[in-house]
Amino acid sequence: MQYQETRRTPAEVLAEPVLGSVQTYEQITDRIASIVLTDKIQLGWLVALTIAMSMLGMMGVSLLGLFYWGVGVWGLNNRVDWGFDIINLVWWIGIGHAGTLISAILLIFRQEWRTSINRFAEAMTLFAVACAGIYPTFHTGRPWLDWWLGPVPGVSTGMWPNFRSPLVWDVFAISTYASVSILFWYVGLVPDLATLRDRAKNKYIKVIYGLFALGWRGSAMHWKRYNTAYTILAGLSMPLVFSVHTVISFDFATSQVPGWHVTIFPPYFVAGAVFAGFAMVLTLAIPLRHVYGLQDFITMRHINNMAKIMLATGIFVVYGYFLELFFGWYSGNEYEMALTYNRLFGPYAWSFWALIFCNGVVPQLLWSTRVRSNEVVLFGIANVVSVGMWLERFVIIPVSLTRTFLPASWGWYFPTRWELSLFFGSIGLFLTMFFLFIRVLPMISIFEVRELAHHKMHEH
Amino acid sequence: MSAQVFHPSTNSLARTSLLVGALLAAIIPALLAVYIRSDFYSRVRDPLSQPIPFSHERHVAGNGMDCRYCHTSVENAAFAGIPATETCMTCHSQVLAGTTLIQNIQTSWDTDKPIVWTRVNDLPDYVFINHSIHISKGVGCDTCHGPVNQMRLTWREHPLQMEWCLDCHRHPEKFLRPREEVFNMNYQAPADQLALGERLVKEYNVNTSQITSCSTCHR
Numbered sequence: 001m002q003y004q005e006t007r008r009t010p011a012e013v014l015a016e017p018v019l020g021s022v023q024t025y026e027q028i029t030d031r032i033a034s035i036v037l038t039d040k041i042q043l044g045w046l047v048a049l050t051i052a053m054s055m056l057g058m059m060g061v062s063l064l065g066l067f068y069w070g071v072g073v074w075g076l077n078n079r080v081d082w083g084f085d086i087i088n089l090v091w092w093i094g095i096g097h098a099g100t101l102i103s104a105i106l107l108i109f110r111q112e113w114r115t116s117i118n119r120f121a122e123a124m125t126l127f128a129v130a131c132a133g134i135y136p137t138f139h140t141g142r143p144w145l146d147w148w149l150g151p152v153p154g155v156s157t158g159m160w161p162n163f164r165s166p167l168v169w170d171v172f173a174i175s176t177y178a179s180v181s182i183l184f185w186y187v188g189l190v191p192d193l194a195t196l197r198d199r200a201k202n203k204y205i206k207v208i209y210g211l212f213a214l215g216w217r218g219s220a221m222h223w224k225r226y227n228t229a230y231t232i233l234a235g236l237s238m239p240l241v242f243s244v245h246t247v248i249s250f251d252f253a254t255s256q257v258p259g260w261h262v263t264i265f266p267p268y269f270v271a272g273a274v275f276a277g278f279a280m281v282l283t284l285a286i287p288l289r290h291v292y293g294l295q296d297f298i299t300m301r302h303i304n305n306m307a308k309i310m311l312a313t314g315i316f317v318v319y320g321y322f323l324e325l326f327f328g329w330y331s332g333n334e335y336e337m338a339l340t341y342n343r344l345f346g347p348y349a350w351s352f353w354a355l356i357f358c359n360g361v362v363p364q365l366l367w368s369t370r371v372r373s374n375e376v377v378l379f380g381i382a383n384v385v386s387v388g389m390w391l392e393r394f395v396i397i398p399v400s401l402t403r404t405f406l407p408a409s410w411g412w413y414f415p416t417r418w419e420l421s422l423f424f425g426s427i428g429l430f431l432t433m434f435f436l437f438i439r440v441l442p443m444i445s446i447f448e449v450r451e452l453a454h455h456k457m458h459e460h
Numbered sequence: 461m462s463a464q465v466f467h468p469s470t471n472s473l474a475r476t477s478l479l480v481g482a483l484l485a486a487i488i489p490a491l492l493a494v495y496i497r498s499d500f501y502s503r504v505r506d507p508l509s510q511p512i513p514f515s516h517e518r519h520v521a522g523n524g525m526d527c528r529y530c531h532t533s534v535e536n537a538a539f540a541g542i543p544a545t546e547t548c549m550t551c552h553s554q555v556l557a558g559t560t561l562i563q564n565i566q567t568s569w570d571t572d573k574p575i576v577w578t579r580v581n582d583l584p585d586y587v588f589i590n591h592s593i594h595i596s597k598g599v600g601c602d603t604c605h606g607p608v609n610q611m612r613l614t615w616r617e618h619p620l621q622m623e624w625c626l627d628c629h630r631h632p633e634k635f636l637r638p639r640e641e642v643f644n645m646n647y648q649a650p651a652d653q654l655a656l657g658e659r660l661v662k663e664y665n666v667n668t669s670q671i672t673s674c675s676t677c678h679r
Contacts, residue, residue, distance in 0.1 A: 154493030158623025197465065210465040215474070 010373035014304045018113045018452065020296030025450045032446050033199055035292055036439065044291070049435045055428025062422035063138060071141045073418040079411035080401040084419035085139040087393040088426060090248055091276070092132035093174065094269075094389060097241060098277025099125025100181060103188070104237035113305055115452045116297040120288070120443045121281050122185040127433040128280070129178045131426040136170070166250035173247035177240050184233040190216050191226065191447045245273040252396065258339035259400035262327050268320030272389060275313035275359070278306050279385035284434070286379045288443065297444050300373060307372045310385065314363035317392075321356065335405055347412075348399045351391050358388025502621065507613035508578045511564045520609040520645060527601055527608075527643050538590040542577060545569050580614045581605065587677050597664045598636040602645055603628070609645040629671045633657030636664070 065073055076083050099121040106114035137143050149171045151160055161168045194216035197209035216222060249269035252260035282303065289298040328340030343352050362384045365371045372378065398413040415423075437443065495501055519525045527534065530547055534540035545568040556562050568575045581604075583589060594604075602608065606617025618624050628635050636657045641647045650656055661668065670676060 152489070154489070156496050156619075156621035156623055158621070158626040203465075206465050215466070215471065 010369040013300045013373040014369060016299040016301045017456075018115070018299060018301050019449065019456060020299050025453060028449050028453060029195060029199075029446050031294075032297070032442050032444050032449070033196060036196060036442055037199055037201075037205075045435065045439065049432065052428050052431035052435055055424055056432045057425075057428070058421050059134070059425025059429055062418055062425050063134075065418055066138055066422070071139065073416060075414055075416040075419060077411060077413070079404070079409050080398055080413040082397050082401060083413050084415045084423060085135045086251075087390065087397050088423055089132050089135040090269075090393045091390050092128045092135075092426065092430075093177075093248060094245060094273035094276040095280045095386075096125040096128035096132065096177075096181075096277065097245065097270075097273035098281045099123070099128075100177075100184075100237050100241045101274055101277065102281070103184060104234040105241060107234045108238060112452055112455070113302055115448045116294075116444045117281065117285060117302055117306075118448070119185075119188065119441075119445045120284065120438070121277075122181065122188070123434065123437045123441075123443070124280060124284060125181050125277075126178070126185060127430045127437075129174070129181065130433065131430050133174065133178070134422075134426055134429070136174070166247065166254050169247045170251060173244045177244045180233065180236050180240055184230075184237055187226070187229050187233060188445060188448075189441065190214055191218065192442050192445060194218065195446055196442065241274075242270055245269040257400050257404060258333075258335040259324070259328075259343065259396065261336075262324055264320055264323045264327070268317065268323075271313045271316035271320065272392060275310060275317050276386060276389035278310045278313070279382040279389070282306050282310070282378060282382040283386065286375045286382075288438070292438075292443075294444065297449060303375065303378060304372050307366050307378055307381075310382070311363055311366040314359060314366075314385070318356075318360045321360065339400060339403060342403050343395065343399055346399070346403065348395070348402070351395050351399065355388055355391040355395055358384050358391060362388075496621075497619070499619075502619035503616055504619055505615050505617070507611070507615045508580055510578055510613065511575055512562060513613065515612045516608045516614055517610055517612050534591045535595050536592050538588070538592065540591045545575060580616050581620060583620060588679055589677065595642055596639065597632070597666050598639050598642060598660050599628070599632075600635075600637050600642050600644070600647055602647070603635050603637075607645070625677070626672065629676075630668075632666050632668065632671070633661050636660040636666070639664075 074083065074085070076085075099118075102114050102121045103118040107118075137146055140146055140149075148155055148157055149161055149168065161171075190213060193209050193213040197206055197213050200206045200209060246266040246269065249265035253262060253265040255261060285298050285303065285306070289295050325340055325344075328336045328343075331337070343349070362381055365377070365381060371381075402411050402413055404410070499505055520527075530543035531540040532543070532547075545565060548562075548565050549569055552562050552565055558566075564575060567573075602617075604618060606615075608614065633654055634657055637647060637649070638656075638660065660666075
């Protein structure tokens with residue numbers, strides 16, 4: 001079934017249904033499963049994986065250097081004790097949010113357009129959380145003692161972690177998020193793993209998929225239990241969409257540093273996370289649907305809906321930027337006012353204005369149906385937003401820390417090559433996991449698309 | 461429906477592995493908690509080999525030397541001090557002179573290079589301990605270092621893990637002794653240690669709320 005690229009008006013493009021021209025259940029399964037169950041290794045995939053893995057190697061080198069010489073190789077100093085480590089932690093965690101939002105919240109609100117994008121969006125969440133996890137794990141300097149962060153009975157320190165500290169809340173928020181996301185993703189995969197087990201020709205591949213399919217036979221009892229488990233997990237995930245970035249924002253908001261001590265932080269961080277997450281889903285979805293010919297599953301309707309969510313959350317975020325400036329002025333506090341002035345006109349002013357351009361100006365193009373129906377432009381905007389969300393965390397962290405209360409302790413922060421290489425390396429980790437994922441697991445939920453097709457066929 | 465990949469017996473295997481997984485999740489952390497407290501892990505009572513087979517037993521119990529003869533800065537500084545070769549030579553230019561036993565002292569003296577001892581009580585670099593404050597608040601040498609006067613080769617008496625430090629920092633009254641008994645290696649705590657300790661805490665102005673805050677030791 002070849003996707004027809006004819007000249008259509010933007011409105012026609014965006015009016016595509018959530019499921020394109022697939023006729024039968026069999027076709028759905030064939031189209032999705034064949035991407036995984038083929039013996040051929042595509043050259044393009046191999047090249048992409050090689051590039052991703054060499055970036056991953058860079059992460060290995062960066063971590064070895066970090067182990068050998070200690071956190072001193074980073075550009076952190078006595079004044080600026082958070083830099084690339086926390087910027088990138090927050091950036092990656094934020095990216096992860098779209099997956100949970102799509103899979104849990106849209107499921108509960110019965111948005112049928114979530115169905116063909118939830119699987120890879122959830123995978124993206126997991127991989128982004130893994131990349132985020134690198135930073136808190138290794139920035140402690142002694143990662144082998146990281147378990148002291150948890151309330152582990154029997155720790156030789158003779159004490160519990162400081163439960164009043166938001167850094168401890170972080171440990172709970174992120175680990176809960178990671179474990180619930182993994183469970184949710186895996187439970188959703190089980191019926192598809194069984195399909196792959198049944199369709200695989202090679203005996204060993206059959207056994208591997210079979211092991212992970214947990215003996216799924218598709219009986220009515222299995223489906224009943226599956227639905228219960230999946231709904232419970234969706235219910236558990238839903239508050240996590242809000243709680244994780246709220247807790248991350250507490251790392252800043254509960255402190256007294258000018259520019260951090262702002263009540264708008266929790267909702268503004270959550271909106272920013274969804275914004276960044278949808279930008280990343282678009283960045284992945286647009287090439288994927290073309291490379292793997294999935295235009296019937298990920299239709300322009302999906303792309304359009306995601307672009308609209310990006311537009312809406314982008315406006316929330318810009319509202320947050322303006323409120324931050326407003327609070328600086330309205331506080332009447334000279335430190336807050338100095339920080340606001342410094343953010344707008346200080347030595348890092350370029351980062352603030354670049355942020356306003358990336359997250360404030362560029363996303364406004366999405367009001368136009370012509371832009372939303374043009375995937376190349378959308379892909380560009382999504383990438384600009386990713387850059388913008390990174391800049392947002394840069395503006396929050398070093399810009400505040402380099403100019404705190406005492407002029408004597410003003411400083412400067414710029415990442416060293418080790419921090420840069422670790423950042424590029426974490427992108428490599430993300431891409432490596434993603435390329436492996438699309439090769440070995442169905443990137444679109446087969447059975448959920450079949451269910452969607454069932455509803456379409458019987459909706460009269 | 462294709463042929464079955466797994467034999468029905470794998471069902472019980474799957475159930476067993478669930479049980480085993482849960483058991484391991486409980487047992488492994490418990491074993492680790494025991495292991496990190498073992499003398500093996502913390503090298504407690506493990507005499508370390510040194511460039512010179514120096515015996516505290518010989519010098520303290522045998523010759524009746526005071527701790528401060530060698531560890532000169534213990535009352536006034538953070539670091540108790542490791543004696544310079546010159547200190548050794550105050551006696552050993554005569555005693556045992558020319559024997560293989562103290563050959564490394566002689567070499568150090570001749571070449572003007574200090575002796576490199578192996579550190580026995582080695583705290584992590586993020587812990588700051590000041591010996592002088594402990595001395596002036598009535599913490600005896602052997603409270604932390606053990607019966608040094610019985611050690612032929614010096615060993616670490618206590619694990620030096622944070623919970624061990626906190627045992628005393630939370631309840632100093634259990635361990636304090638009068639200042640004049642600090643260097644007495646044969647001191648015996650009285651039967652009414654708690655009464656004595658509580659009196660000394662007041663008398664020496666031990667600020668019990670301050671000595672458990674993080675920045676007392678981690679700066």
